[in-house]
Amino acid sequence: MVQPRQQINQIAMYSPGKPVEELKREKGLSKIIKMASNENPFGYSPRAAEAIQAEMKEIPYYPEVTAPLLAEKLANRLEVSPDQILFGSGSDEIIRLLTRTYINEGDEVVMAGVTFPRYKTNVIIEGGVPVEVEMKEGTHDLDAMYQAINGKTKIVFVCNPNNPTGTIVEKEALKAFIEKVPSDVMLVMDEAYYEYADSPQYLETLPLLDQHKNMVILRTFSKVYGLAALRIGYGLMCTDMVDHLRKVKEPFNVNRLAQTAASASLDDDEFMYESISLNREGRDYLNDSFGRMNLSYFPTQTNFIMVDVSEPAEEVHEFLLNQGIIIRPGHLMGYPTMIRVTIGKQEDNERFIESLQSFLEKNKSNVHQS
Ligand SMILES: Cc1ncc(COP(=O)(O)O)c(C=O)c1O
Known part of the structure; x- marks a missing residue:
């Protein structure tokens, strides 16, 4: 086999947020929300x-x-x-x-x-x-x-x-x-x-x-x-x-x-300012929701939030994928119980919060049963 330079063996493959098309194919779901790559959910000018x-x-x-x-x-x-x-x-x-x-x-x-x-x-x-x-x-x-x-x-x-x-x-x-x-x-x-x-x-x-x-x-x-x-x-x-x-x-x-x-x-500054303003509303909604759910999060100055769900990030990630929601699990970034979620459109933020809530409630009742 032709060998690459030795440095190439030291690096891991970049792992991007799961593409919408891939998840649609895998799960047979029609509506997918991607909240994984910090893109602008409001489109472009x-x-x-x-x-x-x-x-x-x-x-x-x-x-x-x-x-x-x-x-x-x-x-x-x-x-x-x-x-x-x-x-x-x-x-x-x-x-x-x-x-x-x-x-x-x-x-x-x-x-x-x-x-x-x-x-x-x-x-x-x-x-x-x-x-x-x-x-x-x-x-x-x-x-x-x-x-x-x-x-x-x-x-x-x-x-x-x-x-x-x-x-x-x-x-x-x-x-x-x-x-x-x-x-x-x-x-x-x-x-x-x-x-x-x-x-x-x-x-x-x-x-x-x-x-x-x-x-x-x-x-x-x-x-x-x-x-x-x-x-x-x-x-x-x-x-x-x-x-x-x-x-x-x-x-x-x-x-x-x-x-x-x-x-x-x-x-087109109007488009940019509108995106910033909608992002701020989404940020406030998600921060408030995390607060109500007693979840701690890093204060964000971006279009994404890293929140601690106090559960293994892989499990939350998998659960949300099955619901058609793509986020980034924190274990890949050194935060094993945190997830990074891109702030989306209001309806997507609400769907994400509902799904996260049902995951956390399911886990709580599992703990009670065991
Ligand atoms: C901190 C930071 N720098 C750079 C980039 C690269 O962005 P792009 O190559 O799309 O300009 C990203 C993309 O997510 C980022 O989060």
Whole structure:
């Protein structure tokens, strides 16, 4: 057999949320609710839909390699230079490009103990060493992460808000951390859920970008803009780093439909604000319901919630799958009795709560019988 590089044997296959189509086939169910991958349950902008239709005739032609029209529009909105933006096939691709471009074998990369798994995987692929720092109260322990930085450290990832916990790091602590990270260590702020964060404790990092040439901010069109399937996200960073990454990226990494849909989405703030507002209502409903059920949960600043159901996560997951509801079991992420649920439409949130309640009642009566 042809052997892969040794690093490939060290990584596990990515396990995505179960696709709706797969569950339909397996269980013969007609109505499936997917609350597993933090997608936007309210769809995407009708303006993006029109733009995609109009762009279809251009499909025979390669897209522009730097998405200049989109870069210009986004740069105006964010008040950065277009040369400080690099688009990727999802922000996933920017993470991969960063590790591909900057990690030498043996370089250390500091990250939270429970965070977005693609950091660790990509670091291992490049022969780097992931340094996972234990979480404190469900969020990044910035003091411990700072202590973990040494002469071998190349990158620090801070996922804010964090996936899978939904938590943010406190504003002043993060500001102080950004000031302290040495200038030859890259600090990647993954802000995939930026638009949902509404806490006064959430730090706006963008104004700090120009003074911190080692900082990269990651954002995406996959979440609040609802364009997950088109694959488009971006990194904001100094122009030197953009130049490095452009040498490494595939020339046509962001397709035409993604570029045009992202651009049209930026013209439709109404859709974005409506999604944020509906998400907030769903968050309040789920938090209240968990409170009534005496379940504890991490305070979320995203479109998902991690809740402790005090039962084995695999069992809850299986029970909900049989009811046509897909969530993420926490045992895969180091929380054996927690589940991560994406905030859905109100009717879906209600169906989820009813099913969870019936699971917990069934288990309670089983305990009483035994
Ligand atoms: C924290 C975080 N970063 C990055 C991503 C990647 O998103 P995308 O590649 O769709 O932009 C996700 C997706 O779930 C995420 O949760």
